[in-house]
Amino acid sequence: MWIKSGLFALLLSYVLALVLMVMPLPTVLEPWRPDWVSLVLLYWLLAVPHRVGFGTVLVLGLLTDILMGSTFGVYAVALVLIAYPVLRHFQRIRHYSFMQQALVIGILIFVKRIIVYELEHVLNDAVFNLPYLYPVLSSAVLWPWLFLVMRRFRRRYAIR
Amino acid sequence: MKSLFEHGPSLRTRLLLALIVAGTLMFLDHRLQTMQPVRSFLSTATAPVQYLAVLPEQIMDRLVYLATTRSALREDNQRLHEELLATQMAVQRLNFLENENARLRKLLGSEVRQASRRMAAEVVAVATDPFSHQVVINKGYANGVYEGQPVLDNRGIVGQVMSVARTTARVLLISDQSHAISLRAERSDIRVIAQGTGDLNRLELSFIPHSTELAVGDVLVSSGLGGVFPEGYPVAQISAIDRDERTQYAQVDVTPFAQLDRVRTLLLLWPADAAESPVYDEEVTDVD
Numbered sequence: 231m232w233i234k235s236g237l238f239a240l241l242l243s244y245v246l247a248l249v250l251m252v253m254p255l256p257t258v259l260e261p262w263r264p265d266w267v268s269l270v271l272l273y274w275l276l277a278v279p280h281r282v283g284f285g286t287v288l289v290l291g292l293l294t295d296i297l298m299g300s301t302f303g304v305y306a307v308a309l310v311l312i313a314y315p316v317l318r319h320f321q322r323i324r325h326y327s328f329m330q331q332a333l334v335i336g337i338l339i340f341v342k343r344i345i346v347y348e349l350e351h352v353l354n355d356a357v358f359n360l361p362y363l364y365p366v367l368s369s370a371v372l373w374p375w376l377f378l379v380m381r382r383f384r385r386r387y388a389i390r
Numbered sequence: 391m392k393s394l395f396e397h398g399p400s401l402r403t404r405l406l407l408a409l410i411v412a413g414t415l416m417f418l419d420h421r422l423q424t425m426q427p428v429r430s431f432l433s434t435a436t437a438p439v440q441y442l443a444v445l446p447e448q449i450m451d452r453l454v455y456l457a458t459t460r461s462a463l464r465e466d467n468q469r470l471h472e473e474l475l476a477t478q479m480a481v482q483r484l485n486f487l488e489n490e491n492a493r494l495r496k497l498l499g500s501e502v503r504q505a506s507r508r509m510a511a512e513v514v515a516v517a518t519d520p521f522s523h524q525v526v527i528n529k530g531y532a533n534g535v536y537e538g539q540p541v542l543d544n545r546g547i548v549g550q551v552m553s554v555a556r557t558t559a560r561v562l563l564i565s566d567q568s569h570a571i572s573l574r575a576e577r578s579d580i581r582v583i584a585q586g587t588g589d590l591n592r593l594e595l596s597f598i599p600h601s602t603e604l605a606v607g608d609v610l611v612s613s614g615l616g617g618v619f620p621e622g623y624p625v626a627q628i629s630a631i632d633r634d635e636r637t638q639y640a641q642v643d644v645t646p647f648a649q650l651d652r653v654r655t656l657l658l659l660w661p662a663d664a665a666e667s668p669v670y671d672e673e674v675t676d677v678d
Contacts, residue, residue, distance in 0.1 A: 245439065252515045253443040257651065261520075284408040291412065296432045297439065298519040299526075299553075299560050302425050303416030310408045317401055347521070353420050355567060356521035357588050 236389030243270055244290060252297050261361040264369040265339050267294055272335060273380045275316045276324055278389060287313045301353050308345040312338045328374040336370030433555035440515045440526055440558060504662025506620060511656045523563040525653055530557045534669045535658060538618050542657040546624040546647035547612055563650050565590050573625055574613040578603045581613055584626060590650045593626055595642040600633045602640060610644060620661045
């Protein structure tokens, strides 16, 4: 009774996202690496907002901080801040077409990256460079396909 | 099943709570620096993710190795033998010089330099955060790695260990913006400080007067001042000097010898005076 249906599948998707985030890539592809953790998180926030909330976002954000070696809480704050509009308007965003959804996701990831940059700038004097925003594009382009794959995954493992 | 009406605290309250938690952690970590034990514990806990991330690459390497033909291996072997021979000859000469140096230092009455211990480490993950240059290696405090330990590759100094978990450690590269290293020009003995710029192939020397003797092409070695890096290891070469009189100091760019963008195998160094000592894994006869 304590373990809700599909809990392990849900956790597996988080672990996969984290692995993809730190996986070494060829130098050419490196700047284009999609923002896996944000994408997976945003999907679950849209699909099962009654299960995946700020708690999950916070924990995943802190794990990202650990894996990235950034100051504790930087990614957590950014992810929590983009989770809010999604949790607030999930019913509306669900009914958008793929193109519109991809646009919304792109904007959210853009906002997340800007927040992370600003925090890093204040804390550690980071300098901005344009390639930091390439993943906004690749994530938005990837979104429709990821959405379809994740929907299959969700139905297969009955995550509801 | 989810009910139509929300219960519990409102969304905005929960947002505020989450932000407060994250903000507090940030404050504790950055301002008070009290999170190191927690970080170390969590890094240990997330180490499997990092090992999982390099698994496909390792499997690929393995497959490539299995697919190499006998003749290619033989050629490789031949080449390595020749290289080994050349290196051994160089080492012979080095041993002789080291002994002579020790003798001369004794004659002068100064301290004889102790040999340092070393251990090879593999890079398991590259932090993809472009604001800080860090890599994660597969050795941790279980192997005697300690904070502030110098890390080298086969060409020069790469960086220093900034945090240690049980089986992994995080290395801050010399090109990181928050990193500076004290160097000495080999030719003119001028001491300089090289500051990371956030660009993997460029460091900057700070506070260099326009009248400096430094020239393009000068080799800079670690000075041993500051106590982190041992003396005499090659670090960088001067690539450009801009003596623009309008600025207060000359702008000197240097290029690190270590290939920071493609680090794979690194060397951990335990200087002779380090309190920690390396703990070697049982010798595995690794083929690749």
